[in-house]
Amino acid sequence: MTAPDVRWACSAQVDLLGFSDHLMVANWDIRNRIGRQAIERLSSLEDALQLFQKERENHPQLYPRALQYRRFNDTLFLGVDAEHLEPPTGQTTLTGGYSLNELKKLHPQSGQTVPKGTRAESGGDVAKFLGLVARVHEYVNRRETENDFPGCRTVVASGLRRRFSDRNDEDDFFSANFAVSAAFEADKSGSSGGLKGDNLYVEQDVGMAISYCEPCHAVLGFAKFVRTDSSLIDPYEYIKTPENMVMGFLPGGFWTIPEPVTLEIMKKNLTFRRLNPAVLTNLQLLSDYQRLATESGEFNKLISNCFSTSTPSVEEVNESSLPFGKHEYPFLSLEFSLDAQYSGYFGEE
Numbered sequence: 001m002t003a004p005d006v007r008w009a010c011s012a013q014v015d016l017l018g019f020s021d022h023l024m025v026a027n028w029d030i031r032n033r034i035g036r037q038a039i040e041r042l043s044s045l046e047d048a049l050q051l052f053q054k055e056r057e058n059h060p061q062l063y064p065r066a067l068q069y070r071r072f073n074d075t076l077f078l079g080v081d082a083e084h085l086e087p088p089t090g091q092t093t094l095t096g097g098y099s100l101n102e103l104k105k106l107h108p109q110s111g112q113t114v115p116k117g118t119r120a121e122s123g124g125d126v127a128k129f130l131g132l133v134a135r136v137h138e139y140v141n142r143r144e145t146e147n148d149f150p151g152c153r154t155v156v157a158s159g160l161r162r163r164f165s166d167r168n169d170e171d172d173f174f175s176a177n178f179a180v181s182a183a184f185e186a187d188k189s190g191s192s193g194g195l196k197g198d199n200l201y202v203e204q205d206v207g208m209a210i211s212y213c214e215p216c217h218a219v220l221g222f223a224k225f226v227r228t229d230s231s232l233i234d235p236y237e238y239i240k241t242p243e244n245m246v247m248g249f250l251p252g253g254f255w256t257i258p259e260p261v262t263l264e265i266m267k268k269n270l271t272f273r274r275l276n277p278a279v280l281t282n283l284q285l286l287s288d289y290q291r292l293a294t295e296s297g298e299f300n301k302l303i304s305n306c307f308s309t310s311t312p313s314v315e316e317v318n319e320s321s322l323p324f325g326k327h328e329y330p331f332l333s334l335e336f337s338l339d340a341q342y343s344g345y346f347g348e349e
Contacts, residue, residue: 005162005163006160006161006162006163007081007082007083007160007161007162007163008081008082008085008086008087008094008158008159008160008161009079009080009081009082009158009159009160009161009173009177009179010079010080010082010126010129010130010156010157010158010179010206010209011077011078011079011156011157011158011159011174011177011179011180011182011183012077012078012079012129012130012133012154012155012156012157012183013075013076013077013154013155013156013180013183013184013187014045014075014076014077014078014133014136014137014140014152014153014154015074015075015152015153015154015155015187016041016042016044016045016074016075016140016144016149016151016152017150017151017152017153017197017198018149018150019038019041019073019074022034022037022038022041022149023035023038026038037147041074041144041147041149042071042073042074044139044140044143044144045071045074045076045140046071047139047143048076048136048139048140048338049069049071049076051139051338051339052132052135052136052338055342058342058343059342059343061287062128062284062285062342063128063132063284064080064125064126064128064129064132065080065083065125066080066081067079067080067129067132068080068173068174070174076136077174077180077183078129078132078133078136079173079174079177079179079180080125080126080129081161081173082122082123082125082126082209083122083125084121084122085122085123085126085209085212087160092159092160092178092268093158093205093208094158094205094208094209121213122209122212123209123210123211123212123213123216123217124213124216124286126206126209126210127210127213127216127219127220127283127286128283128284128286130156130202130206130210130280130283131280131281131282131283131284131285131336132284133154133156133200133280134154134200134275134277134278134279134280134281134283135277135281135284135336135337135338136154136338137152137154137200137277138277138278138281138335138337138338139337139338139339140152141198144198150198151197151198152198153187153190153195153197153198153199153200153201154199154200154201154277155183155186155187155195155200155201155203155272156183156200156201156202156203156206157179157182157183157186157203157206157270157272158179158182158203158205158206158209159177159178159179159180159181159182160178160179161173161176161177161178161179161180162176163176164176178266181265181266182203182265182266182270183203185263185265185266186201186203186263186265186270186272189263193261193263194261194263194272195261195263195272195274199274200274200275200277200280201261201272201273201274201275202272202273202275203270203271203272204260204270204271204272204273207220207273210283213286215286215289215290215307216283216286218306218307218311219279219280219282219283219286219289219306219331220280220283221310221311222276222279222306222311222329222331222332223275223276223279223280224257224258224273224275224276224311225255225256225257225276225279225314225317225332226255226256226257226258226274226275226276227254227255227256227276228254228255228256254318254321255314255317255318255321255332256314257314258273258274260272260273261273261274276332278334278335279331279332279334279335281335281336281337282331282334282335282336284336285336285345288345288346289303289307290307292346293307299330302328302329302330303330305328306329306330306331312329317329317332
């Protein structure tokens with residue numbers, strides 16, 4: 001960077017859907033039952049904050065450095081700087097890919113996912129950040145579903161920010177931050193812009209940053225697969241099942257890859273992808289999964305294969321997921337929920 005006070009940052013916006021409409025139904029009277037229900041929805045955001053604050057105190061290795069977060073009414077903002085990532089001079093987006101120098105630095109280190117002081121380390125920080133955001137998204141949506149509320153939509157974007165000192169001479173991460181602006185404008189476009197429902201959308205450069213960390217990139221590749229409610233069975237395509245299997249199953253859904261959405265934001269075209277938040281939650285556990293990949297066992301072998309082979313095609317994923325398939329992609333079924341106990345998550349206390 002030409003200016004030392006300019007950073008490349010990522011920001012996430014977790015927005016409760018239909019909150020204003022909920023208040024309108026209550027005639028903006030928060031004293032009646034419907035008004036009180038609307039305000040009670042805010043507790044899911046606060047509870048999510050409390051859960052990860054406590055976990056961060058006990059297990060700081062799961063979290064990116066200098067994590068920032070703030071709730072404003074029905075929206076939760078989270079953000080992080082990527083210290084060793086920066087766009088080329090004259091650009092505001094990352095180009096992606098490894099330089100030869102970076103490839104030389106990508107070697108195993110004891111107790112570390114990636115070497116310190118490299119783009120790979122910053123990519124790992126962005127991965128941990130996205131993993132946390134996905135866990136918050138899933139937690140809030142689960143709480144909303146339990147109370148028959150519409151859930152939340154989460155948008156994650158990137159951009160440059162300039163350090164801005166507030167009245168206490170402290171760096172205000174959420175000011176002069178184009179990552180925050182991009183996430184806000186994208187979320188505001190809503191369903192009419194292509195960001196539909198209670199889903200999680202990630203801007204392309206956020207994924208590009210994670211690609212600098214090879215093991216994180218391996219997990220991220222599975223996040224593009226989203227489960228649909230439709231049946232995979234085509235009545236006009238016969239599938240021969242093993243002789244000893246009783247035919248009577250109809251899978252309740254199959255995996256698909258949603259089309260990317262391009263939005264014009266502040267005179268720039270930004271591309272967003274709907275990703276699978278359950279898969280993304282595993283990004284906070286990369287060191288643990290790398291350790292498991294070196295140990296013996298069938299599950300460990302599957303984890304190791306995910307790290308050592310290219311992302312499968314959607315056809316391969318669907319074939320593996322059939323009742324008589326190999327089920328060889330564990331990251332499609334693993335989820336590290338926000339209220340899970342990390343100390344016992346892998347069967348260890």
